[in-house]
Structure formats: C-alpha cells, structure tokens
Amino acid sequence: MRGGYNVPVAGAPLPEIRELPAPDRLYLPLASRRLDFGDVRVEEGQRVARGEVLAVDPEHFSIPLLAPYGGIVRLSEVEGHIVLDELDTTAGDRAAAGSTGAVAERLLALGAWQYLSDARTGDAADPAGRPSATIVSTLRLEPFLAGGEAQLDGALERLARGLEHVRGMAPEAPLYVVVPNADAPLAAELRKAVSACSGAHVVSVPMRFPFDDPALLARYLKLPAGPDTTVWAIPVEGVLAVEAALTDGRPCTERIVSFAGPAVTEPTHFRLVPGHPVADILAERLCREPARVINGGLLTGVVLSPEQRGVDSECTGLTVVGEPTRQTLLAFARPGISRRSYNRSFVGTLRTDMSMRYRAGLSGEVRPCIACGQCADVCPAGILPQVIHRHLYADRLEEAQRTRVDLCVGCGLCSFVCPSKIDLRTELLDAKRVLREEEEALRAEAEAEAARAAEAKAAEAEETQAGEVTV
Amino acid sequence: MKIVRDLLDRVEPLFREGGRFRLFRPIYAAGAAILLSPLDRTRAAPHVRDPLDVKRYMSLVIIALLPCMAASVYFFGLRVLAMVLVSYAAGGAVEVLFAIVRKDDVNEGFLVTGLLFPLVLPPSTPFWMVAVGVVFGVLVGKELFGGTGRNLFNPALVGRVFLALAYPRAMSSSWGIPGSGLFGHVTQFSVDAVSGATPLAAAKSGGLVPLWDLFFGSVSGSAGETSAAAVLLGGAFLLLVGVASWRTVAATLGAFAVMTFALHGGSPMMTLWHLLAGGILFGAFFMATDPVSSPLTKAGRWSYGIIIGVAAALIRNLTGYVEGVMFAILLGNVFAPILDEIFVTARVRRLREEG
Ligand code: SF4
Numbered sequence: 001m002r003g004g005y006n007v008p009v010a011g012a013p014l015p016e017i018r019e020l021p022a023p024d025r026l027y028l029p030l031a032s033r034r035l036d037f038g039d040v041r042v043e044e045g046q047r048v049a050r051g052e053v054l055a056v057d058p059e060h061f062s063i064p065l066l067a068p069y070g071g072i073v074r075l076s077e078v079e080g081h082i083v084l085d086e087l088d089t090t091a092g093d094r095a096a097a098g099s100t101g102a103v104a105e106r107l108l109a110l111g112a113w114q115y116l117s118d119a120r121t122g123d124a125a126d127p128a129g130r131p132s133a134t135i136v137s138t139l140r141l142e143p144f145l146a147g148g149e150a151q152l153d154g155a156l157e158r159l160a161r162g163l164e165h166v167r168g169m170a171p172e173a174p175l176y177v178v179v180p181n182a183d184a185p186l187a188a189e190l191r192k193a194v195s196a197c198s199g200a201h202v203v204s205v206p207m208r209f210p211f212d213d214p215a216l217l218a219r220y221l222k223l224p225a226g227p228d229t230t231v232w233a234i235p236v237e238g239v240l241a242v243e244a245a246l247t248d249g250r251p252c253t254e255r256i257v258s259f260a261g262p263a264v265t266e267p268t269h270f271r272l273v274p275g276h277p278v279a280d281i282l283a284e285r286l287c288r289e290p291a292r293v294i295n296g297g298l299l300t301g302v303v304l305s306p307e308q309r310g311v312d313s314e315c316t317g318l319t320v321v322g323e324p325t326r327q328t329l330l331a332f333a334r335p336g337i338s339r340r341s342y343n344r345s346f347v348g349t350l351r352t353d354m355s356m357r358y359r360a361g362l363s364g365e366v367r368p369c370i371a372c373g374q375c376a377d378v379c380p381a382g383i384l385p386q387v388i389h390r391h392l393y394a395d396r397l398e399e400a401q402r403t404r405v406d407l408c409v410g411c412g413l414c415s416f417v418c419p420s421k422i423d424l425r426t427e428l429l430d431a432k433r434v435l436r437e438e439e440e441a442l443r444a445e446a447e448a449e450a451a452r453a454a455e456a457k458a459a460e461a462e463e464t465q466a467g468e469v470t471v
Numbered sequence: 472m473k474i475v476r477d478l479l480d481r482v483e484p485l486f487r488e489g490g491r492f493r494l495f496r497p498i499y500a501a502g503a504a505i506l507l508s509p510l511d512r513t514r515a516a517p518h519v520r521d522p523l524d525v526k527r528y529m530s531l532v533i534i535a536l537l538p539c540m541a542a543s544v545y546f547f548g549l550r551v552l553a554m555v556l557v558s559y560a561a562g563g564a565v566e567v568l569f570a571i572v573r574k575d576d577v578n579e580g581f582l583v584t585g586l587l588f589p590l591v592l593p594p595s596t597p598f599w600m601v602a603v604g605v606v607f608g609v610l611v612g613k614e615l616f617g618g619t620g621r622n623l624f625n626p627a628l629v630g631r632v633f634l635a636l637a638y639p640r641a642m643s644s645s646w647g648i649p650g651s652g653l654f655g656h657v658t659q660f661s662v663d664a665v666s667g668a669t670p671l672a673a674a675k676s677g678g679l680v681p682l683w684d685l686f687f688g689s690v691s692g693s694a695g696e697t698s699a700a701a702v703l704l705g706g707a708f709l710l711l712v713g714v715a716s717w718r719t720v721a722a723t724l725g726a727f728a729v730m731t732f733a734l735h736g737g738s739p740m741m742t743l744w745h746l747l748a749g750g751i752l753f754g755a756f757f758m759a760t761d762p763v764s765s766p767l768t769k770a771g772r773w774s775y776g777i778i779i780g781v782a783a784a785l786i787r788n789l790t791g792y793v794e795g796v797m798f799a800i801l802l803g804n805v806f807a808p809i810l811d812e813i814f815v816t817a818r819v820r821r822l823r824e825e826g
C-alpha cells in the first residue's frame with residue numbers, strides 16, 4: 001500500500017470504555033451519515049418496546065431505526081428527531097419479529113444490516129445481492145474514532161462466532177479479515193482468533209491512516225471490480241452485531257463511541273445507545289475555549305449540527321477541536337519546536353513522539369497550487385490530486401474523469417498536507433459525485449430506452465399476431 | 472504581539488472601502504498576514520491542517536539562500552545587498568500592481584524570485600539593469616502566464632536570460648575581483664571590476680583555477696554562485712526540510728557529471744572541477760527545483776533533471792557559450808509539461824490496470 005499518514009494530533013482516547021448514567025430521554029436523529037429514516041412507523045404517545053422499529057429508510061432497503069430502550073414516543077417535540085420518554089432500560093424484552101425468516105431479513109430487523117456496505121461505493125449493501133468477496137476490518141485508523149481495540153473489548157470469542165456467521169451468509173465468497181500488523185498483544189490475540197476461523201484469510205495491514213478504507217483494501221486485495229460485482233465490507237462492530245442477531249436473536253442497539261480530540265480534557269470511549277443526549281456528553285469534558293464538535297473523525301467528519309440533540313445510529317465518535325483564537329507574530333519564520341509537519345519543515349518534526357494540539361484553522365492562506373507534490377505523495381489512492389485540481393479549476397470534468405477522480409476515497413490527507421490550503425478533498429469528492437450521478441442517469445436512460453424498445457417490439461409482435469388473426 | 476495587533480487595527484480603516492489607501496489594500500493584507508498568522512478557519516473536512524503554509528515554504532528557500540548571500544557579500548561587497556533591495560523594490564512593485572488589478576493577494580513566491588535574481592547576476596551589474604531584469608522576469612515570466620502557480624518558466628531565469636540577450640556585454644565581460652582575508656569585501660560597498668575572467672572563461676583558454684578556490688568561492692562569477700560550499704550548505708538544508716526535490720537535484724548533477732566525465736575523456740578531476748565551477752550547483756539546487764516549473768511526477772523529475780544536466784554539460788563544453796546552465800534549465804522548463812503528459816498518462820494507465 002502507498003501514501004497514507006498518521007496525523008500526529010494530541011487527544012487520543014484511552015482504550016478504556018466508560019458506561020454513562022442512563023439518560024432520562026433519548027433523542028434519536030432521523031438522519032445519519034448515510035441513512036435517512038424518512039418513513040416513521042410509530043405514532044405520537046405510543047409505547048414501544050426495546051428493539052421495536054421506530055422508522056425505516058425507504059431508500060436503503062428499509063434499514064430500520066430501532067428503539068434502544070422501551071419508552072413513550074414523542075414525534076413533534078424536537079424537529080428531525082424521535083424522542084423517547086419514560087424510558088424502560090431493563091434488558092430482556094426482545095423484538096420477537098427478528099428471530100425468524102431469512103438471514104438477511106433477520107439482520108435487517110435486528111439492526112445489524114446497517115453495518116454492511118458496498119466496499120467500493122460505501123453505500124448500504126443490498127440484502128438481495130451476493131458479494132464476490134467480503135472484507136471484515138478490525139481497524140479504524142482515523143483519529144479518533146472507536147476502532148477495533150475499543151470495539152472488541154473482551155469480545156474476541158464473539159468475534160470468532162460472528163465471523164462464522166458472516167462466512168455463512170456468503171459461503172462461496174472468500175472472507176478477508178484485516179488485522180493490524182503491529183506487535184501489540186491485542187493484535188497477536190486478534191490474529192490468533194481470526195486464524196482459528198475456518199476459511200478466513202488474514203490480511204495484515206500497517207497501522208497507517210487510511211489503510212482501513214474498504215475501497216482501498218478491495219483494490220489492494222485485487223478483488224474483482226465492475227458494475228455487476230460487489231464486495232461487502234463489515235466493520236468489527238458489525239460482526240458483533242451479526243453475532244448478537246444470529247446467535248441470540250438480540251437487537252443491536254448499543255454503540256461504542258469515542259469522545260476525544262485536542263479540546264477534550266479526558267478523551268475516552270463511551271458505551272451508549274443511539275439517541276443519548278449530546279449535551280450530556282459534552283457537558284463536563286471540554287476545555288474552556290471556543291471549540292468545534294465534529295460528528296466523526298478529524299479528517300472526514302462533519303460539524304455536528306446544533307440541531308442534532310442525540311447521538312445518531314451510525315456514530316463512531318465525537319471529536320472536539322478548538323477554533324483558532326491566537327495570532328502568532330511572524331509564525332512562518334519560527335523554528336516551530338512544538339509543531340510537526342508532513343515534510344519536516346518544523347523543528348518539532350524531529351521529536352517523533354510528540355503530538356500536536358491542532359486547531360480547526362487553515363494555518364495559512366489559500367494560494368494557487370505551487371506544485372509541491374505533497375498531495376500526490378500522501379494520497380493512498382495513487383491518483384494525482386494536483387493534476388485533477390488543475391483540470392477541475394479549468395472546468396474539464398472529462399479530464400478529471402480520465403485521471404481517475406473516481407478512485408479518491410475521500411480520506412482528506414491531500415487537503416491536510418497542502419501548503420496552499422486548497423480544499424482538494426471537497427473538490428474531488430464533488431467531482432466524483434457529479435460524475436457518478438451522470439453515469440447513473442445515463443444508465444437509467446439506457447435502461448429506459450431498452451425497455452421502450454422491448455415494449456415496442458412486443459407491441460409490434462402483438463400487432464402482427466392480431467393482424468394474422470384478422471386475416 | 473498586542474502592540475502589533477493594535478497598530479494593524481489602527482491603520483486598517485485607511486485601506487478599507489472608502490479609505491484613503493483602499494487601492495493598496497493588498498499591501499496591507501500582505502503586511503498584516505506576514506506579521507500575524509491568520510485566523511482563517513477550515514470550512515470543510517479535514518478540520519485540521521498541516522502547519523506548513525506557502526509563507527513558510529518560501530521562507531525556507533530564503534533561509535537556504537542565506538549562506539550564498541553571506542558569501543557574495545564577503546566576496547563582492549555590500550553592493551550585492553543593494554542589488555537585492557533594488558530587485559525586491561522593482562519586482563515587488565510589479566507584483567503588487569498585479570495583485571491590485573486582479574484584486575487578489577500578493578503571492579509569497581515573489582520573495583524567492585526577488586532574491587534569486589540578483590544572486591545570478593554579475594556583482595557589478597548596474598542597478599537600473601537589475602530593476603529592468605526583475606521587472607521583465609516577473610512580468611513576462613510569471614504575470615503574463617496568470618501569476619504564481621501557472622508560470623511555465625522560472626521567473627528569475629527569464630529575467631536573467633533577458634539581460635543576457637539584451638545586454639550581452641554587461642552580463643559577460645565585467646566581473647568583480649573577489650575579496651579575501653578575514654573580512655573579505657564586507658567593509659566595502661563595491662569591488663573593482665575586471666574584464667572577462669570567470670573560471671569557466673579562463674578554462675576555455677586553458678587556465679584552470681584551483682579546485683579549492685572554486686569550492687570556497689574566491690573566484691569571479693555571478694554574485695551568489697561562486698561559492699560551492701555556500702550553495703551546498705543551503706542546498707543540503709533545502710533537501711533536509713523536504714522543500715526541494717532531491718530527485719531533481721540528483722538527476723541534474725548526476726547527468727551533468729556523467730556527461731562531463733565523458734566529454735573530458737574520463738577525467739574525475741575535470742568532472743569535479745566542472746561541478747564546482749559556474750552556476751551548475753546553484754542552478755541544480757535553487758533554480759531547477761522550483762516546483763511550479765518542474766514536472767509533477769517522480770519519474771518526470773528524474774527525466775527533467777537528466778535533460779538539464781546533459782544540456783548544461785553540452786552547452787558548456789561544446790558551444791561558444793561559456794556557461795549553459797540557465798539555458799539548460801529553461802529547456803527543462805519547456806519539457807516539463809511534455810514530461811507531465813507522458814508520465815501522468817502512464818500513471819493513469821497503470822491505475823486502470825490495477826482496477
Ligand atoms: S485524493 Fe482522495 S484519496 Fe487521495 S488523498 Fe485526497 S482525499 Fe485522499
């Protein structure tokens with residue numbers, strides 16, 4: 001694998017996992033990164049049991065939003081949320097609906113399907129589809145999302161069982177399990193557990209961001225690509241969710257979420273359920289300074305909207321980083337003892353173990369590209385972001401397509417290292433989206449055309465037939 | 472720091488819309504941004520950014536040029552500093568003018584051009600000529616292409632070649648006698664000019680300057696180029712901080728050495744002599760590595776360096792010209808987009824095979 005970079009940022013969470021006191025109410029957002037639960041299935045004031053379907057995403061195979069606890073539904077209280085009141089947090093009452101039916105149906109009903117995605121596009125996996133391979137990644141390398149170490153806390157046995165289930169879901173497809181190639185005891189244990197699983201190929205990958213990206217892994221493993229082949233990707237918590245669903249028929253509602261970043265005083269992980277009030281989490285653990293709360297990681301996350309009141313059902317971490325507040329005199333000419341850069345241009349780069357307290361600033365001004373080439377050096381996809389940037393700047397979308405903007409995995413490292421502070425990631429992802437939409441439109445048109453032609457043919461055949469009859 | 476902030480806040484209204492100096496807002500903005508780091512926030516992911524910015528990138532090049540500056544002042548007197556000031560003033564005026572017209576920021580790249588340019592001139596170049604050269608270089612070499620980042624050629628080289636073609640006598644016949652001793656010519660403003668005897672010119676008529684003088688730099692030549700030691704010191708720094716591409720440097724010097732070795736019948740001494748003489752070291756470390764006018768890909772940079780090295784050796788040894796480094800680098804600049812086309816296409820094809 002090529003490129004990649006571990007941003008030396010301070011504020012990593014300890015591997016420990018803390019329990020939070022149960023909240024009084026849950027605020028379940030109706031949208032998360034990929035999913036939009038537009039089809040609400042409950043009524044105002046209805047009492048729901050734990051694991052009951054509150055809403056589904058009609059665009060994505062009706063992936064459901066489950067009630068993490070029992071409670072009374074309040075629909076109109078907070079815009080864009082389902083509020084659960086008078087919570088009943090006792091475990092035990094299971095959703096009976098999930099325990100029968102085909103595997104995919106059971107996983108859907110029990111909230112485990114949302115973890116399965118198409119490795120190349122990142123979209124939700126099609127329950128009716130058959131993968132040509134399955135990738136399970138125990139890594140999550142973006143600072144500071146909850147990765148394998150936290151997710152697997154004491155659950156290695158369940159992981160092994162889960163892998164058997166995952167294998168059973170697509171027995172003909174090879175199963176690749178990605179583990180860190182580090183010397184840490186956990187990595188060794190993990191390798192052992194995985195090797196015990198029959199038919200799983202162990203893939204060791206260096207712990208460098210973003211080598212955990214499913215699209216990169218699929219390319220690295222040279223898995224077949226094409227419009228008719230899909231590769232499934234499942235993160236490690238997804239395997240555990242599959243295990244819970246298929247072994248015990250339990251709905252998967254708990255999440256391990258990191259709460260970390262340079263502006264968090266005690267970075268840690270929390271075990272919580274979706275809908276947990278964000279305010280409760282943020283309340284005590286912030287430094288006193290203007291800060292930005294990010295839903296997701298530092299490099300690819302999005303700013304948590306002030307309207308979002310609860311943790312969403314796809315969240316793997318909240319990251320808090322201070323806004324830039326202090327100006328420095330002649331900053332560019334200082335030796336930079338406490339600063340580290342990708343290209344060794346600060347003295348601090350010599351202190352390899354030092355991490356930096358980054359802030360959410362550009363640390364510089366936007367300038368035309370100076371062709372330094374750092375973006376291409378760091379890009380894990382092997383494309384040339386500066387070349388694509390040049391094409392996009394001149395509105396040459398076809399050229400961007402020719403130079404493979406579609407391979408960009410959106411890791412954000414190019415924007416991170418660019419001394420000219422160009423928003424390369426945003427530009428490339430936008431272009432990639434436009435091209436994909438165009439392609440889909442073309443395909444839909446071609447399909448419609450084919451359907452029309454077939455119809456016309458059928459009509460013609462009918463007509464001739466009818467003609468024959470009259471003759 | 473507080474004082475600086477207050478001061479800036481006090482003068483800022485003058486440059487605002489309706490203020491007396493509103494036209495010169497780019498000057499204020501550039502000055503303010505140089506003094507105090509800006510507070511611009513990231514608007515999209517990634518939310519944090521590497522601390523390296525273009526200002527620091529360029530200031531590292533300037534720091535790397537300091538040994539050459541010091542050496543040139545030692546050998547050729549304080550006049551060199553005055554040439555730098557003239558170059559900055561004249562080139563800066565063009566830069567600011569274009570920033571005003573374009574309603575854009577003043578670009579830091581000019582700070583490097585403005586310093587590189589006087590260092591490749593004979594130390595006795597008249598001030599007006601320095602000004603004409605740098606204005607031509609910035610105007611034609613950069614602004615006409617659309618500003619920093621879009622220029623095909625290294626602007627300092629464009630200015631230098633323009634002077635060489637427009638005023639060939641002044642650019643090749645009068646060189647200063649280098650100083651020596653503890654203080655060299657540091658205490659003097661300018662040095663006596665002699666006619667026609669750089670080491671390379673002398674070598675054409677058979678006289679070889681000792682190697683040590685070339686290394687130390689006590690020979691006549693362009694202001695910043697004579698001291699190989701100073702160039703190597705600054706160049707090593709540039710490679711160390713990762714600002715210059717070591718591939719370009721290695722390819723240029725390597726190809727130049729191999730070519731010279733071949734042309735001089737396999738003499739290692741002559742090869743070393745030619746590496747230290749003239750502007751090849753300075754050109755390889757400071758001119759050829761200008762990223763904007765170099766190719767983008769690694770393979771492209773190797774090829775580009777080889778083109779420059781070979782061309783420089785050929786011009787120097789086989790033509791009537793005494794020195795060919797600047798032409799060789801301009802030639803490399805011409806080839807850069809072609810090399811990009813070749814190697815980017817190759818890269819894209821490889822990506823397609825990978826799937
Ligand atoms: S181009 Fe895409 S894949 Fe490459 S570094 Fe940028 S965001 Fe990451």
Ligand code: SF4
Binds near residue numbers: 372375376417422
């Ligand atoms: S990192 Fe930025 S300045 Fe450097 S080549 Fe890439 S886009 Fe250009």
